[in-house]
Amino acid sequence: DAGVTQSPTHLIKTRGQQVTLRCSPKSGHDTVSWYQQALGQGPQFIFQYYEEEERQRGNFPDRFSGHQFPNYSSELNVNALLLGDSALYLCASSLTTLGANVLTFGAGSRLTVL
């Protein structure tokens, strides 16, 4: 049973460019969350998608946008890249419930902005 898969694993962009990161959730999961993890920091919540809608959003600017597809996979888009966007971007999937559902994380996409 495949877990959460993310692509690409590494990428390098320059300031002002745009990037798209992709995530396939664990089989059976219907909810996808995206986190940004800067070096030496904990994961910071960007947004969560459920039923192809953004259900909740963290404190990130509109340059960060996303999408969820009917097969539950998801994309994270970042426009007008800044040096400060350099980070590990983690996708986590779960089965939506207000119980103690557990996030299953992918290995991440490491973005470097030059």
Place this chain on the structure above:
Amino acid sequence: AQSVTQLGSHVSVSEGALVLLRCNYSSSVPPYLFWYVQYPNQGLQLLLKYTTGATLVKGINGFEAEFKKSETSFHLTKPSAHMSDAAEYFCAYRSGGSYIPTFGRGTSLIVHP
């Protein structure tokens, strides 16, 4: 607003010694609490979770944590450290009315031979 505080950005122990990683949360509502581990160049992996019931929770790799409501704490312990335990550990909190866990800043566990 809920928050999670992990005391100590780095903890260093000798192999075979007790591991204690501290986590405190601030919230007035009953919590779900989690510990995750992150090895280099990998995503986060769940070690253990507290939902309701027994306050002492056992996880994988010999780790356990105790929920203490009066202290708003959820410290992670392991009786005997192994070299393979060297990693980054994250405590996370989620209230029952939220879908989104809040993560602490992490504690790097260093294990010396």
